Amino acid sequence: MERPLILNRYRPLEKKAQGGFSIVEVAWDTRIQRRVAIKRIPLSKTSPSHTPGLAEARTAAMLSNPFIVQVLDFETDADEAFLIMEYIDGSSLAGVIDLEEGMLDLDEAACVVAAIAEALEFAHENQVLHLDIKPDNILIDYNGRVKVADFGMAELTGIAGYGQAQGGTIGYMPPEQIMRTDLDRRTDVWAFASVVYEMLTGENPFWSNNIELSLETIEEGDITPPSAFRDDLDQGIDDVLLTALSPERDTRQSSIAEFVDELLPFLGDAKEGRAALKDLLAPQDTDEDEEALEHLGLWDRISDRTRESFGRILCAVVCAWIAWMSAWGAAYPFAIVVSLTACVAVGGLLAPQLGVALALLAFTVATILGGAPLIGTGLIIVSIAWWIFFGRRSIGNASLPFAAPLLGFVSLTPAFPLLCGFCLPVKRAFAASLFGGLLMIVISACTGFTTIARCGISYNAPSGLTEPFIAVVSNPANWIMLVGWVFA
Numbered sequence: 140m141e142r143p144l145i146l147n148r149y150r151p152l153e154k155k156a157q158g159g160f161s162i163v164e165v166a167w168d169t170r171i172q173r174r175v176a177i178k179r180i181p182l183s184k185t186s187p188s189h190t191p192g193l194a195e196a197r198t199a200a201m202l203s204n205p206f207i208v209q210v211l212d213f214e215t216d217a218d219e220a221f222l223i224m225e226y227i228d229g230s231s232l233a234g235v236i237d238l239e240e241g242m243l244d245l246d247e248a249a250c251v252v253a254a255i256a257e258a259l260e261f262a263h264e265n266q267v268l269h270l271d272i273k274p275d276n277i278l279i280d281y282n283g284r285v286k287v288a289d290f291g292m293a294e295l296t297g298i299a300g301y302g303q304a305q306g307g308t309i310g311y312m313p314p315e316q317i318m319r320t321d322l323d324r325r326t327d328v329w330a331f332a333s334v335v336y337e338m339l340t341g342e343n344p345f346w347s348n349n350i351e352l353s354l355e356t357i358e359e360g361d362i363t364p365p366s367a368f369r370d371d372l373d374q375g376i377d378d379v380l381l382t383a384l385s386p387e388r389d390t391r392q393s394s395i396a397e398f399v400d401e402l403l404p405f406l407g408d409a410k411e412g413r414a415a416l417k418d419l420l421a422p423q424d425t426d427e428d429e430e431a432l433e434h435l436g437l438w439d440r441i442s443d444r445t446r447e448s449f450g451r452i453l454c455a456v457v458c459a460w461i462a463w464m465s466a467w468g469a470a471y472p473f474a475i476v477v478s479l480t481a482c483v484a485v486g487g488l489l490a491p492q493l494g495v496a497l498a499l500l501a502f503t504v505a506t507i508l509g510g511a512p513l514i515g516t517g518l519i520i521v522s523i524a525w526w527i528f529f530g531r532r533s534i535g536n537a538s539l540p541f542a543a544p545l546l547g548f549v550s551l552t553p554a555f556p557l558l559c560g561f562c563l564p565v566k567r568a569f570a571a572s573l574f575g576g577l578l579m580i581v582i583s584a585c586t587g588f589t590t591i592a593r594c595g596i597s598y599n600a601p602s603g604l605t606e607p608f609i610a611v612v613s614n615p616a617n618w619i620m621l622v623g624w625v626f627a
Contacts, residue, residue, distance in 0.1 A: 143391065144169065145164075145166060145177060145179075145221065145607075146214050146216070146221060147151045148168065148169055148170055149168055149169070149175065149177060149223070150166055150167040150169055150558075151164050151165075151166050152164070152165045152166055152167055152174070152544060153165050154314070155176065156275075159276065161178050161179060161180045161181075162178070162179045163176055163179075163513070164176070164177050164179065165177075165226060172357065173226075174226040174228075174590050175223055175224065175225065175226050175415055176208075176223075176224045176225070176226045176227070177217050177221055177222065177223055177224070177461050178221070178222040178224065178289075179220075179221055180219060180220040180221075180222070181218065181219055181222060182215065182217075182218055182219055188292070195300045195354070200268065201265065201267075202261065202262060202265060202290065204257070204258060204261040204262075205257075205286075206254045206255075206257040206258035206261070206285065206286055206287060207258045207262070207286060207287050207288075207290075208224050208225055208227060208278060208286045208287065208288040208289075209224065209225040210222060210223070210224050211223045211224060211225060211309060215273055224288070227278040227279075227280050228280055229278060229279050229280035229281050229287060229420050230278070230279055231274060231275050231276075231277060231278055231279070232251060232274040232275075232277035232278075232285075232334070232338070233273075233275050233436075234278060235247075235279055235416065235419065235420070236274060236338065236341065237338065238419055238420075239419070240341075241340075241342075242338070242339060242341045242368070242369065243338045243339065243343025244407065244412075244415065245371060245372075245405075245406050245407030245412075246406075246407035246408050246409070246411040246412035246415055246417050247407075247416055247419075248338050248339060248406050248407065248412065249284050249403060249406035249407045249408060249409040249412050249417075250283065250285060250404060250409040250410075250411075250412030250413045250416060251277065251279070251338065251412070251416075252335060252399060252406060252409075253399070253403070253405065253409045254284075254285030254286070254287075255272070255277060255285070255287055255331060255381075256331075256396070256398075256399040257325055257396050258286070258287035259272070259287070259331065259395045260394075260395050260396055262290070263324050263327070263394070263395060267290070268322060268323075268324065268327055269287070269290055269327050269330075270307055270322065270327065270330075271290075271307055271308055271309075271311070271325065272287070272311060272327060272330035272331050272333075272334055273308050273311040273330070273333075274333060274334060274337065274338075275289075276289040277334070277578050278419060279416055280420075281417065281420050281421065281422065282413075282417055283412075283413035283414065283415075283416035283417035283420070284413070285413075285416075287460060297557035307330075309332065309345075309346060309347060309348075309353050310332065310343045310345045310346030310347070310353060311330045311333050311343075311345075311358065312330065312353075313325075313326055313329035313330070313386070313388070314357055314358060314386050315388060317354050317357075318354075318581055319349060319402070323388070324373065324391070324393075324394055324395065325393065325394075326388075327382060327395065328383050328391050328392055328394070328395060328569070329384060329385075329388075329391060331383070331385065331398065332380050332383030332384045333345060335402065336362075336365055336380055336384065339365050339368070339369070339372065339376075340363075340365050340368040340369075341368070341418060342368075344356060344362040344363070345357055345362075357384075357386050358386045358576045360381075360384075360385070360386060361384050362381070362384070364377035364381065365377060365380055370406065373405050376402070376405035377406055379398070379401045379402050379405065380402070382597075383398050391538065396491040405466035421551070435450060451487070451488050451489075452488070453493055453538045453541075453542070454487035454488065454491035454494050454495055454537065454538045455484050455485075455487040455488035455494070456484075456487075456545070457484060457487065457498065457538060457541035457542075457545065458483045458484055458486065458487030458494040458495060458497070458546075459480050459484035459487065460497040460545075461481075461483070461498040461499070461501065461502050461541070462479050462480045462483035462484070462497070462498050462501050462542075463476060463479075464478040464502070464505075464582075464586075465479075465498075465501040465502045465504065465505035465587065466479045466480065466501065471554050479501065482497075483497050483498050483501065489576065491537055492530065492531050492537045495530065495537040495538060495541070496526060496530075498541075499522045499526075502518070502581075503515045503518045503519045504521065506585070507517060510605060511605050511608060514581065514605075514608055518577075518581055519615065521574065521577055522574075525540070525570065525574045526569070529567055529570045529571070529574075536563065536567055536571065536601045539558065539559055539562060539563065539571045539575070539576070540571050540574045540575035540578055541578070542555060542558055542559075543575035543576065543578060543579045543591075544577065544578065544579060544582045544594050546558075547582070547583070547591070547592070547594035548593070548594070548595075549577060549593075550592060550593040552579065552591060552593060552620075553592070553620070554591055555572065555575055555624060556568075556572045556624040556625075557627070558627040559571045559575070560627065569625060572624045572625050572627070573621075573625050575622075575624075576591065576621040576625065577621075578623050579591040579594065580608070580611050580612065580617065581608065582594050583611050584607035584608040584610070584611045587596075588609065588611070589607070589610045589611050589614055590611070590614060590616060590617060591611065591617045591620060591621065592616075592620065595604070
């Protein structure tokens, strides 16, 4: 069942992430026709205005910067607050670290560091602390652009330059945030340094399942210098990062700008890094996927449920008609004709490929009993070959060749190859057209016509099938039409 629109405007597409007090969903803006990310924050039943994250979301909405995920709108209903944000099509920094098997190269690191610094400096200039800087909140699009997301923990600084701790993520929180004491810009400096350490080494030494253990590791300060992890890092970067990661706030760099000015000389070229990130995140096998899509027919592109329902109904109708015509042509008693028709029709509905196989079997038996054993035998051989290589693969493959005689009832068989081309990939459409044409030759003869341009609905060859079959085969117009079908 299709989910209702959010705020009577946004159509939910997928749930992207779930945090402590919110859910992020990707949705389609039906008004502007674009994707957006929606952060859904449940409202407190007792005090909606003091719901965790609500004030912070409003704070984030005030920030507009190229390196910060843009907040487009903010709405509430009776139960939730909705933060509507731009959708970043790409990956998080956490995903990039995984792709690089733990360590970014120095160019990539420079690109990410420069962007985060721009975002945090802008936020700090507007008296906003982020308080949840971590790889999952750094987003990188397919063009290598880096943006900081999720100011959900953000807090306006007070007159004295401090904010109050509201939470955070273990491994990216300094002691003052863990202990919920006063915060300032150096809190974000510590978290930023923790992210940089992880980008360069593939490790976060402060992560733990237990917040007390994380605090203990931070206060001990006994972590491996980042230059020990890789040969291309100058040892000078160790002092910069270990200073920023000091448990004592007063010994850290005083601002993001100071930290980054000391850090960037040890990293690479940010412009080259963006190009490298763009190449890294380029959608894989795009050309192959597009080529594969081009070779898919309409039958494979429509929804599975619609395709299956259509195929089952078509199979039931076709199987019933083929079985009825075969049994009637073989001069079975009426009760047997009805019973056989009903059984094959049910088979076509419940197990389409099996139903089609049974219908073909009934038809070939009727052809042999109608005095044309060679024709019946040839039809059996062709049917088995078609079934093994194509018919058993799917409902569409099984049922489409029988669309030819159905269209023949109303003299529309020229539309048959068009239908095959729309519904199947090229090779299978070719096979379906060929088999459908051969089937039409026999069915046209059985129903008393000399052209495959049309056929009748009932068996009409009382004197035998051989002469009507020869009349159809000797008509050059039929072969011209059949060749045209196959190559159309």
